Amino acid sequence: MSTYNLKINGEKKSVTVASDTPLLWVLRDTLGLVGTKFGCGIGQCGACTIHLNGIAVRGCQTPVSSAVGFDITTIEGLDKEGKHPLQQAWCELDVAQCGYCQSGQIMTASALLKRNPKPTDQDIDDAMAGNLCRCATYTRIRAGIHKAAELTAGKEAGV
Numbered sequence: 001m002s003t004y005n006l007k008i009n010g011e012k013k014s015v016t017v018a019s020d021t022p023l024l025w026v027l028r029d030t031l032g033l034v035g036t037k038f039g040c041g042i043g044q045c046g047a048c049t050i051h052l053n054g055i056a057v058r059g060c061q062t063p064v065s066s067a068v069g070f071d072i073t074t075i076e077g078l079d080k081e082g083k084h085p086l087q088q089a090w091c092e093l094d095v096a097q098c099g100y101c102q103s104g105q106i107m108t109a110s111a112l113l114k115r116n117p118k119p120t121d122q123d124i125d126d127a128m129a130g131n132l133c134r135c136a137t138y139t140r141i142r143a144g145i146h147k148a149a150e151l152t153a154g155k156e157a158g159v
Contacts, residue, residue, distance in 0.1 A: 008031065010077065019064065022061065037100060047100065075106060078107070117152060
């Protein structure tokens with residue numbers, strides 16, 4: 001067991017866990033940040049997607065020891081009030097069905113919009129290909145990402 005000093009959602013946190021503990025379990029079990037979900041455990045479904053310095057990564061495959069020195073963002077830290085453009089678009093368009101995968105979907109979409117604020121359908125499909133949705137709300141997810149891009153552009157334009 002070692003102690004790791006992490007910066008999660010803008011706050012400094014100290015945890016004492018084994019070096020190979022997946023960041024997903026540190027977030028959920030040690031820190032109580034349960035918005036990040038466990039899906040497959042092998043990095044294939046995307047439910048556990050978080051950001052390290054703004055890059056979407058799989059929390060189930062990221063050992064806590066490799067996250068030291070990075071800004072870690074979870075769904076809880078995307079917007080403290082839950083009003084990120086993606087969260088607004090998801091609600092407005094009823095994107096989620098069961099909702100289980102949606103935090104991972106939103107975190108992957110957020111990383112996409114950060115690097116490409118006006119994505120095409122193909123850009124979205126390519127970026128989101130690694131996130132699975134058992135309810136198959138892919139069309140609504142794509143529409144939600146386009147809506148969030150519009151909302152973001154409107155905020156930047158002062159609308």
